[in-house]
Amino acid sequence: MTNPFRLSRRHLVAPAAVLAAATALAGCSSSSGTEATVSASSTPAAAQDVVFAIKEDPTCLDPQQTSMTTSLNIGRQLTDSLLDQDPATGDIVPWLASDWSVNDDATAYTFTLRDGVTFSDGTPLTSEVVAENFDAIMALGSSASLASAYLAGYTGTDVTSETEFTVNFSAPNVQFAQGATTMSLGILSADTVAASAEDRCQSVVGTGPFVLDSYTVNDSVKIVKRDGYDWGSELRGHTGEAYLDSVTFPIITEASVRTGGLESGEYDLIQDVPYIDESRFSGDAFHLYAAANPGVPNSFVINTTHGLMGDEAVRQAITKSLDRDQINVLTGSASGQAPTSVLTSSTPGYTDLGDTLAYDPEGAAALLEADGWTLGSDGIYQKDGQTLTFTVTAFYAQDVLEAAQMQLADNGIDMQINMVSAGDFFGAIASGDYDALGAGLTRTDPDVLRVLLSVDSASRWGIVDDPELESLLQEQAATVDTDARQAIVDQIQQLVAEKAYVIPALETVQLHASSANVEGLTFDSAARINLYDAMVVG
């Protein structure tokens, strides 16, 4: 089997290719890209126990409360969701709900539960439990910020029978269908949702293919196979129980210890391979797993009411002065690609705007000169005694900012970097005191642009006064028809990219690695890990 990660980068990052790569990794000869099965030629090893080194303490294991990737990667194995989403096509398919429908204005979703599903404590999955889950998320409020955002406008769940119920919203909520595929809205047992927020962080009971065995804070997490599991979605590569008997997640904070441990065989899988170590694991002895975070790429998110950022020509000059391919080469993963829209290429609804976002220094210069800017003696544009400068506030990925800073300086634009702590980053958002924020926002639905930019978003990052954009953002959130919604989402991406309200810099890639004898690790549509099809081969 050739290593799929020696294929060209361009092929790898498209979601279809990620899945196809996973398929190829699993040794499957099928090229359909929808099955990630372990091949017939692979023989399962006698021991199906793996050690998966993770990079940080998950802090809270409850997938409804946490937004931390490390924690969600574990939570995904313990919980199932009502629906599942094909990362290749964005199609939403049944999972715990065998059937579902939505009314015309997306204010009521009716589900029918699959028969015979039980939680690992033996209790059955019923409409009542699902209703309790959603009610509990609303009660958690800010402790479950991501899950409650998916339930925006939730007014209650009508239980019509043991297996049928309707989830109601006060306003159209199109992104709920996608939200229902995430582990943030994963369904937990009645006892779990009745427990306190703190207790739920330590122990959760779900219907998933694995069961939590132990969690020792700052040390390790262990999960074991759920006996009798037989309700994976159609997107999974096999049916029945998971292949792995147990997965132990030691918490290894030091990246060099994780990579060294994978090389020496201490760990079978490791989370977050530093991009710089990628080539060490590209040989036949290892598998690399890469998936671009869906949502908004790592970008400059603009506050048009601050500094020079209200000047459209300036913003457009900045976006034209960025050579995104070079930024990707300098700071990205070898498996990644430069962003070509204000949504990443792995986000459902993504539209290729490579032309709008092309590197065009001449165009940038022409725009600025038409706007009255002239190059000063220090190589930076000036107008009326004012220097063309702006500041990006960020709390991670300083290397990306530095690469952009260098390119902008070459094109006469001075960019200042303001690296702050995570708390101060959100402090800046709260006070509105920034020219631009340097960050990405991970979500699996194009609605992420509304969350980022709309005036009605509780914690918007971009501050934009554009009635046309605002009405489009609201319209997509209320359009149930997929094609009609896609047309609006296309318009939004074009508008946001063209007016440079969001200036993309890099598609961040989740990069994990395993030894060659572990196969079948797959990503869900949010680039989180699914271990159900994973297997140790002999």
Add this chain to the structure above:
Amino acid sequence: MRSAGRLHRAGPLVRFVAPKVLQCLFVVWATYTVTFLLIHALPGDPVLAALAVRAGDAATTDPAVLDALRAQYGLDGSLVHQYVAHFVALFRGDLGVSMATGYEVSDMVARALPRTAAVAVLALVLGFVGALGFTIAAYLARPRWLRSAVSQIPPLGIAIPAFLTGVVLISLLSFQLGWFPASGADGFASTVMPAVTLSLPTGAIFYQVFSAAVFEAGDAGFVRTAQAKGLSQPVVIGRHILRNAVLPSITIIGLQIGYLAGGTAVVETVFSRDGIGRITVDAVLARDINVVTGVVMVVAAIYAVTTLVVDLLYGVLDPRIRTRVAATRAPRPVVLEGADPA
């Protein structure tokens, strides 16, 4: 006035102990005050920092939610109110709740402290024994060039960063030889490599103090007297030299604990161990002020109590002080160190 009389009778002991206890309490209070001022002088909002840890990019900046969280974690009200309220709570043993993780700080400390203590104590023992060995070896080494060569080895321990030592030990002893686990805090085996890593700088400091004292004692008149009496080399070293050199080493144990509190942060990160150091690093990064205050106070208390115990030990170990304390009405003649203890 009976109590005053009792106090007078207990005079020398009280006069010896009381100032030291007061000093110990002062250190704890001063640490609290400085920590409180530093934390509140830092810019930024700890509630937002904690939210950023828990909610990632979905963190809310809704002022109503932030105010509610501020009240929940005792961060509302004036600074004076918070200063007093937290200090009173500390004396009740209530260290508050971690904003980033939701755990009780006292639980976190109780969980982590024994693990850190295991590493620190083993590192102290290894460092002390190593320093002792090198000191004796250097003292006995002949000729002079060999002695200086031996003397140059221990300072390497402080010159090599603990981070580097740790990573080298992991790749050699864990990944290559498989003798010790690379991570975790499970059992004695997991304690060895972190303790060895920390014992190098600790031992180097012990060695500096210890060897200086030994060489000084070695030149003292009472050692020449002992040698002249025909006592064997081990007896001279054991009874006369080491006994006199041990006092300054004990003095720096307090300082070493201060160093170990910082050093464990490095080894606990490299060896992925749960412990005080790692909790502190995480808490500082997350602006988790209840945890930072709690950990600093616990470490300060340990440091202050250790210093107190060391000071009191002087009274037992140093005959000059012992007799001064033991003397009640009529001070007896002081027995000077160096008078033949044999």
